[in-house]
Amino acid sequence: MRFFRNKGDKTKKLNREFITFIVLISFSLFTLLFSTRPFVQDIKTFGFSFFSTFRSSLTVVKMYFVNTISAIRELKVMQDEYQLLVEKLDEYGKIERDYAILKNENNRLRELLGFSTEETTKYIPGLITGRSLDKYYSALVINKGVKHGVRKNMPVVAYNGGMQGLVGKIVQVGRYESLVMPIYDSSAYATSRLLHSRYEGITSGQGSLDLPLRLEQVKKRARSEISRGDIVGTSGMGGVYPPGIAIGRVEKIIDHDYETVLEIMLEPIVDFSRLEYIFILEAEHIFLEDSDD
Amino acid sequence: MIKKSMWALLITAILILFQSLLSPYIAIKTVSPDLALCILLYMALHNGIMTGQVLGFFSGLLLDVLSLAPLGLNSVTRILIGAFSGLFVGMFFIDFFLVPFFASAIAVILKALVFSLLSLLFGIQGLSVSFVTATFWIEVLYTALVAPFIFGLLNLFKPILVGGGKRR
Numbered sequence: 001m002r003f004f005r006n007k008g009d010k011t012k013k014l015n016r017e018f019i020t021f022i023v024l025i026s027f028s029l030f031t032l033l034f035s036t037r038p039f040v041q042d043i044k045t046f047g048f049s050f051f052s053t054f055r056s057s058l059t060v061v062k063m064y065f066v067n068t069i070s071a072i073r074e075l076k077v078m079q080d081e082y083q084l085l086v087e088k089l090d091e092y093g094k095i096e097r098d099y100a101i102l103k104n105e106n107n108r109l110r111e112l113l114g115f116s117t118e119e120t121t122k123y124i125p126g127l128i129t130g131r132s133l134d135k136y137y138s139a140l141v142i143n144k145g146v147k148h149g150v151r152k153n154m155p156v157v158a159y160n161g162g163m164q165g166l167v168g169k170i171v172q173v174g175r176y177e178s179l180v181m182p183i184y185d186s187s188a189y190a191t192s193r194l195l196h197s198r199y200e201g202i203t204s205g206q207g208s209l210d211l212p213l214r215l216e217q218v219k220k221r222a223r224s225e226i227s228r229g230d231i232v233g234t235s236g237m238g239g240v241y242p243p244g245i246a247i248g249r250v251e252k253i254i255d256h257d258y259e260t261v262l263e264i265m266l267e268p269i270v271d272f273s274r275l276e277y278i279f280i281l282e283a284e285h286i287f288l289e290d291s292d293d
Numbered sequence: 294m295i296k297k298s299m300w301a302l303l304i305t306a307i308l309i310l311f312q313s314l315l316s317p318y319i320a321i322k323t324v325s326p327d328l329a330l331c332i333l334l335y336m337a338l339h340n341g342i343m344t345g346q347v348l349g350f351f352s353g354l355l356l357d358v359l360s361l362a363p364l365g366l367n368s369v370t371r372i373l374i375g376a377f378s379g380l381f382v383g384m385f386f387i388d389f390f391l392v393p394f395f396a397s398a399i400a401v402i403l404k405a406l407v408f409s410l411l412s413l414l415f416g417i418q419g420l421s422v423s424f425v426t427a428t429f430w431i432e433v434l435y436t437a438l439v440a441p442f443i444f445g446l447l448n449l450f451k452p453i454l455v456g457g458g459k460r461r
Contacts, residue, residue: 016343016361017341017342017343017346017376019347019349020343020346021342021372021376024346024347024349024368025369025372025373026348026353027350028350028353028368028369028372029365029369030365031365031368032364032365032366032369032411032415033361033365033415035363035364035365035366042355044358044364047354047355047358047359048358048359049307051310051355051358051359052312055310056312057312057315058310058311059314104425108430130313130314130316131315131316131317131320132360132361136362136408136420136422137360137361137362137420138361140359141313141359164363171361172361179360181361184418185361187361206430210322211325212325215435221374267422282378
């Protein structure tokens with residue numbers, strides 16, 4: 001039951017609540033309206049940096065327990081594997097000699113073709129420490145930030161089955177952590193090229209890692225030259241991603257009669273459901289934004 | 294009211310951090326329960342409109358800062374949910390299961406509705422809300438099932454989170 005000394009108390013309370021509601025909603029709506037402007041992004045960056053310090057500390061504790069439990073389990077397995085490895089060592093000695101011969105031959109061939117052997121791309125290794133808090137915005141939190149040389153718009157890759165695949169790009173950088181927009185996010189786009197037939201298109205996500213990526217704007221005349229399983233990689237156009245990073249494999253080709261372009265569904269190279277370790281690329285030609293942190 | 298809200302906000306921040314870290318282990322088909330929403334509902338249902346909307350504002354702002362969502366999206370949504378939930382303060386007995394379950398389910402649906410409306414009004418890129426996908430209903434059910442446990446956990450801190458002020 002509700003009791004009031006008089007009606008005035010109730011009216012006063014309602015007025016106070018209503019005014020507070022109007023003030024908070026108005027502020028939030030204005031913030032939302034201007035949330036693509038740089039000065040609001042600075043507030044986001046500051047707030048993100050502030051909380052990333054706590055999250056990174058908790059990550060250290062979490063990783064300690066996870067690693068300790070894993071280590072105990074693995075110790076038993078390692079004892080058996082040791083014996084097997086000693087036998088394999090002899091075998092690998094022979095393989096190493098063959099590799100040295102092949103490498104020399106490869107270098108000679110590259111010299112003949114005039115390719116540069118200098119690496120212009122630096123790799124910053126990182127670990128995924130968290131994922132998005134809601135299902136509407138896909139984001140991966142990694143344990144590298146400004147302190148480690150990470151900047152906004154740097155591409156992120158990972159290795160899966162021996163192949164380098166595109167994960168996404170850095171969209172927000174804090175002092176110790178960064179946010180990665182994965183390629184399967186519905187806002188993510190990458191200029192792409194079918195590595196076999198060389199036709200170009202644009203790859204985008206569908207908002208979930210359970211859904212395939214979508215390659216669009218590929219001319220219909222390419223239909224006869226595209227097969228299931230063909231690899232799609234970055235084309236390097238636009239300056240965001242360096243060329244040649246594998247994005248996905250062709251899974252399905254959709255040819256609408258009313259369209260002049262094909263719609264191709266891709267299975268990502270990277271298995272995002274099991275992704276743990278990533279590499280941030282610091283390539284020379286990529287356009288980067290300076291972080292204000 | 295301020296003290297209760299600050300304590301609730303601190304608990305929200307801690308749960309959000311844990312949710313972000315443990316998401317790969319607790320998610321079902323990439324969907325995690327919305328723990329911050331459960332805390333907001335608890336505070337609004339026990340303390341009223343003022344606490345609900347203030348906590349909704351700050352917890353929404355926190356979520357916006359920590360995610361890729363545009364700043365203001367979650368704060369608008371959670372102000373509305375907090376204020377709406379606060380209307381029902383004192384109207385019924387908050388039991389262990391039924392009230393938290395149904396309140397959370399309705400709150401998740403309301404959240405999706407508000408997101409759809411804001412996406413339409415502000416032309417927010419990349420925000421696609423669908424009521425017919427399995428992931429949406431998994432989120433509704435998962436959050437609703439977790440809510441009784443969150444309410445139970447918060448009941449342990451009832452002296453600092455609830456009461457002390459006038460309610461309707």
